[in-house]
Structure formats: C-alpha cells, structure tokens
Amino acid sequence: MTTKAVRYNEFGGIDVLRIDEVERPEPGREQVLVRVKAAGINPSEAVIRTGALVDMFPSAFPSGQGSDLAGVIEEVGAGVGGFSPDDEVIGFSNNRAAQAELVLVEVGDLVHKPEHVSWAVAGGLYVVGVTAWGAVNSVHLEPGDTVVISGAAGGVGSLAVQLAHRTGATVIGLASEDNHEWLRSHGVLPVAYGDGVGDRIRTAAPGGVDAFIDTYGSGYVELALALGVATERIDTIADYAAAAKYGVKTDGGSEAGPGAEILAELARLIADGQLELPIANSYPLTQVREAYTELERRHTRGKIVLTP
Template sequence: MPKAVRYDEFGGIDVLRVDEVERPLPGDGQVLVRVKAAGINPSEAVIRTGAVADMFPSTFPSGQGSDLAGVIEEVGAGLNGFRPGDEVIGFSNKRASQAELVLVEAGNLTPKPEKVSWEVAGGLYVVGVTAWGAVHAVHPKEGETVVVSGAAGGVGSLAVQLARRTGATVIGLASEHNHEWLKSHGVIPVAYGDGVEDRIRATTPGGVDAFIDTYGDGYVELALALGVAAERIDTIADFAAAKRHGVKTDGGTAAGPGAKVLAELAGLIADGHLNVPIAHVYPLAQVREAYTDLERRHTHGKIVLRP
C-alpha cells in the first residue's frame, strides 16, 4: 500500500507520522501522480499547529503538503494532454503532496523540463509562485532599488533573482555565510540585525524604492523607516503589521493561475536563468526531521522530501 504523511490532531512536529493508505483512484479531470519529490513549507507547519484553524480548517486524519513533482501513473476520464509516464510539476490544494501517490487536478500540472531536477521541481510551487507574486506586487523597474529580507531563504532566494531580472538593484538581507551566494547572483548583500537600517542607507545613497519582506519580525516598520511607500511594500510573513500600516500581502494568491506561473519558472530554470538552491533532502519517513530543520529558519533554499 502507498504511504503518506498524516496527523490526527493539531500540534507540534511530534504529531506527524507516515501511514499506509488506500491507493487513490483518479476521477474526472484528475491525474494520479507517483511523487518523486515534495517540498515542505513554513505555512504547512503553521496550519498543523492549529494557529490558523479559522482560516484553514482541518479534518482528521489530515495529510500535508502542496508542492510536488512526479510521474503520471493513471489519468481520469475525459482528459487529454496528459498520459501515463509523463513527468510533471504541480501542486495539490488538498494538503496531500507529501505521499507516494497523489491525486492532482489536471489544471494544477505542467510538464517538467528535462533539465530541471526532481528536487527542484518538487519544491518549486509554493516558493516560486509566492516569490513571483511578491515581486510583481512591488513592480520594481530598471534603475530602482529593492530590498528583500530573508534573501537566502526559500522564497527570498527566488525573489532576489526575479527582482534582478527587472533591471532593478537588489539588496538582500541575510546572514554573512550566504553573502557570497547573493553576490554571485548580482545581489548586494547586507547583514541583518542591529544597525541594519544604517547599513542599508550606507549602501543606497539614493534611497530604497520597494521592499519585499519574506521573514517578518519588524521588517515592515524598517521599510517604512527607509521611506518606502506603503503600496510598494509587500510582506508574506507579518500580516499584523500589514494590517496596521496598509502594506501589501501579495504572494501566491496574487500570482494568477499556478500552473501557468510554474511553467514560466520551470522554463527559466531549464534555461539557466533562475537557480533554486536545495538546502537538504530527506526521505519521506524522516518528515519530522525535515520540519525540525525547517523550523530553525536558517536554511539556504528549499528542504525537500523524497518518497
């Protein structure tokens, strides 16, 4: 029987387990995918704790995960365009991707380019569409300056690259051991922590035009202190500050059709124009260890599960 991540109640990492489950059967418009890689994300950990149960109610036992890449095993009735054996990138809206076999709506899939690895493809959806949405929310232009907090994280590492592609100057806030990676991608690194406002001002005498916050913890206020207009600040992490100050919270929900954005991002990766760092890869059975790693909030890039 196929295996899948499950939990029976809200709680910490210890509620997670890997169970044997019934083999899913694809219905109309659905595809059954054998998962080769599935990314993990901070939002899943928050949902699992029950902290946002009013926004994201759960039924138990609950599965987990959105990101996935794999090979199609079966195709439901009435579908054209996909067939068994096709390699695909996609996402599940059913909190189900951390599993060996997953039912996916055909509209949530796009072909996987040969040059994109399973790990990168499987961890692309959430961070990719979130970074895409955040960059488009602040609409940087050539000659402008954009600051990105958490610039070496899963979303941040893509946001800095996408912002650079607009021709803007990009400042990435990150710990010093990630500065060389940022420099290699055309980003000006600045260490976070005490004195960060002064360091940013010293780096950008002309001021800051836009700010993308992927981390939270006071960066919305920092952006305002730097003189950035509220409509050009986007946070994906500090919704309380966004409500107080009227800044944007655009991320994945602003990216438009997810499969279309996935196809665009996968094409950039295949052509060598976008790099997705993979921090660590864990077998599905070590899902608890993977989330322990994630919740330290110091990884460079994505953490991925391999069923």
Template sequence: MPKAVRYDEFGGIDVLRVDEVERPVPGEGQVLVRVRAAGINPSEAAIRTGAVARMFPSTFPSGQGSDLAGVVEELGAGVDGFSPGDEVIGFSNQRAAQAELVLVEAGDLTRRPERVPWEVAGSLYVVGVTAWGAVRAVRPEEGETVVVSGAAGGVGSLAVQLARRTGATVIGLASGSNHAWLRSHDVIPVAYGDGVADRIRAAAPGGVDAFVDTFGDGYVELALGLGVAADRIDTIADFAAAERYGVKTDGGVAAGPGATVLAELAGLIADGQLEVPIANVYPLAQVREAYTELERRHTHGKIVLRP
C-alpha cells in the same frame, strides 16, 4: 499500500507520522501522480500547529503539503494533454503532496523540463509562485532599488533573482554565510540584526523604492522607516503589520494562475536563468527531521522529501 504523511490533531513536529493509505483513484479531470519529490514550507508548519486555523481550517486525519513533482500513473475521465509516464510538476490544494501517490487536478500540472532536477521541480510551487507574486506586487523597475528580507530562504532566494531580472538594484538581507551566494547572483548582501537600517542606507545612498518581506519580525516597520511607500511594500509573513499599515500581502496562489507561473519558472530554470537552491533532501519517513531543520529558520534554500 502507498504511504502518506498524516496527523490527527494540531501540535508540534511530534504529531507527524507516515501511514499506509488506500490507493487514490482519479476522478473526472484528475491525474494520479507517483511523487518523486515534494518540497516543504513554513506555511505547512503553521497550519499543523493550528496557528492559522481561522484562515486555514483543518479536518482530521489531515495530510500535508502542496509542492510536488512526479510521474503520471493514471488518468481520470476527461483528462487531455497528459499520458501515463509523463513527467510533471504541480501542486495539490488538498494538503496531500507529501505522499507516494497524489491526486492532482489536471489544470494544476505542467510538464517537467528535462534540465530541471526532481528536487527542484518538486519544491517549486509555493516558493516560486509566492516570490513571483511578491515581486510583481512591488513593481520594481530598472534604476530602482529593492530590498528583500530573508534573502537566502526558500522564497527570498527566488525573489532576489526575479527582482534582479527587472533591472532593479537588489539588496538582500541575510546572514554572513549566505553573502557569497547573493553576490554571485548580482545581489548586494547586507547583514540583518542591530543597525540594519544604517547598513541599508549605506548600500542604497539614493534611497529604497520597494521592499519584499519574506521573514516578518519588524521588517514592514523597517521598510516604512526607510521611506518606502506602503503600496510598494509586500510581506508574506507579517499579516498583522500589513493590516496595521496598509501594505500588500500578495504572493501564493492568489498571485496568478499556478500552473502557468510554474511553467514560466521551470523554463527559466531549464535555461539556467533562475536557480532554486536545495538545502537538504530527506526520505519521506524522516518528515519529522525535515521539519525540525525547516523550523530553525536558518536554511539556505529548499528542504525536500523524496518518497
């Protein structure tokens, strides 16, 4: 029987387990995918704890995860454009991706380019679509300056690269251990912590035009203090501040057609124009260890499960 991540109640990492489950059967318009890689994300930890239960209610037992890449195993009725054996990238809206076999709507899949590694393909959806939407929301242009907080994290590391592709100057807030990586991607690194506003002003003497906050914890207020207009600030982490100050919260599935954006990002990766850093890879059975590392919030890039 195939295995899948499950939990029966809201709680900490200790509620996670890997169970044997019934083999999924694809319905009309669905594709059964044998998963080769499934990325993990902070939003999944928030859902598991119940912290966002009003926004994302749960039924138990619950599965977990959106990101996935794998091989088509079986097609449901009415599916065109895919065949068994095809290698695909996609996502599940059913909190089901962290499993050996996953049902996916055919419209939520795109083909995996050969030059996109499995770990990258399987961790692309949430961070990729979120970064794409957040950067698009603040409308950076050539000659402008954009600041990205959490610039070495899963979303931030893509946001700085996508912002840089617009021709804007990009400042990335990150710990010193990640500054070399930022410089190698033509991003100006600035250390976070006390005095960060002064360091940003020194790095951007002409001022800051836009701000993408991927971390929360006061960065919306920082952006406003730097003189950035509210409609050019986007946060994916501090929704209370967004409501208080009227800044944007674009990113995620609302940002645009998921599979279309996935195909665009996968093409950039295959062409060597975009990098998704992979911090660590764990077998599915070590899902608790994977989330323990994730929830320390100091990871450079993505953490991935391999069923």
C-alpha cells in the same frame, strides 16, 4: 493496495506528524494520479499544523500535508487531455496531500517537467516560486529602482532576489554572512541582518530605497516604513499583523495569477539556466519530522524536500 502518506490527527508540534498506510487513490474525472519523486516543505504548513491559522485553513482529521510535488504520472482519469502515464510532471495539491507516495492532482494543476530540471528542484518549486513571483510583481519594480528583500537566501527570498534582479532593479538582500557570496553571484548586494541593519541599508543605498519585500517577518515592515518606502510598495508574506496595521501589501501565492502558468514559466527559466532554486537538503518521506525540524530553524538556503 495501500501506499504511504504523511498524516496528523490533531494540531500540534512536529511530534504529531506520522507516516500512515492509506488506500491507493483512484483518479476521478480530470484528475491525474502522480507517483511522487519529490515534495517540497514550507513554513506555512508548519503553522497550519499547529492550528494557529484554523480560521483561515480549517482542518479535518486525519489531515495530510503539503502542496509542492513532482513525479511521474501513474494513471489518468476520464477527460484528461495533454498528459499520459509515464509523463514527468510538476504540480501542486490544493488538498494538503502532496507529501505522499501517490497523490491525486487536478489536471489543471500540472505542467510537464523540463528535462533539465532536477526532481528536487521541481518538487520544491510551486509554493516558493509563485509566492516570489507575486511578491515581486506587487511592488512594480522598474530599472533604476532599489529594492530590499529580507530573508534573501530562504525559499521564497532566493527566488525573489533573482526575479527582482531580472527587472533591472538594484537588489539588496538581507541574509547571514554565510549566504553573501551566493547572493553576490546572483547580482544581489548582500547586507547582514541584525542590529544596525537600517544603517547598513542606508549605506548600501545612498539614493534611498524604493520598494521592500519582506519574506521573514519580525519587524521588517516597520523597517521599510522607517526607510521611507511608500506603503503601496511594501509587500510582506510573513507579517500579516503589521500589514493590517500599516496597510501594506500581502501579495504572493494566488494573487500572482494562474499557478500552473507561472509554474511552467519558472520551470522554463530554471531549465534555461536563468534562475536557480537552491536545495538545502533532501529527506526520505519517513524522516518528515527531521525535515521540519531543520526547516523551523529558519536558516536554510533555498528549499528542503522530501523524497518518497
């Protein structure tokens, strides 16, 4: 029996992506086979696909793609406890395999999906959620602090501004005008990016800026330093060259802590209405190229997901 999965046979642009018929996976010990309802896509996957990070993320071809997923358990392997066929779950794949109809997941990388979390949100939650959690924790926010977050309406940014707001800090979100009302509705002070952004931040924060979280790159580390933010309270998830040059943090992802525990807490906050992950668009698996075309424009609010 075969099933569909996203694959590519060489490094390159969006045009190397294809949908292959592959053998149905069989769960091994402590593995679970999940029928995917939604799988998120992320900028890091697009960079890995180009080969730009081959030293950090070597690839064996044909390569799959994707980490985020949510779906229904189809089958469980030996030694699996706490999960059964037909359970609705959220999880992640460390094997770049989530963008597929059926995915093998280690049982420790799964949590139960709360009833009031949609499939699209669940399927797009892991990477951006854990990254936002790690980035916010890394700058040690306290009530009364002021933090600036670039890319404030993007996948990571849209969660980071909300998590930062929950600490009691004043949150300034850098985003296009189209996203300002959404930011205001989540307790964030919006500031337009572009020429003059430093002056606009100084006007919005007359008492100064205590911390800076960069989810976008393109000079924001330098801007944070120019605003007088201490290096230990600057975190970038997008500009590793600047981080190495200036000694700022690059926390997010695995540095945040156990992924499944954080994923479960984020899902609970969403189910309780205390957190929102905006879904910019959903595409069928067969339109994976169109999904990444939209993603790489870098103007989406929240997440784009694939629906196998």
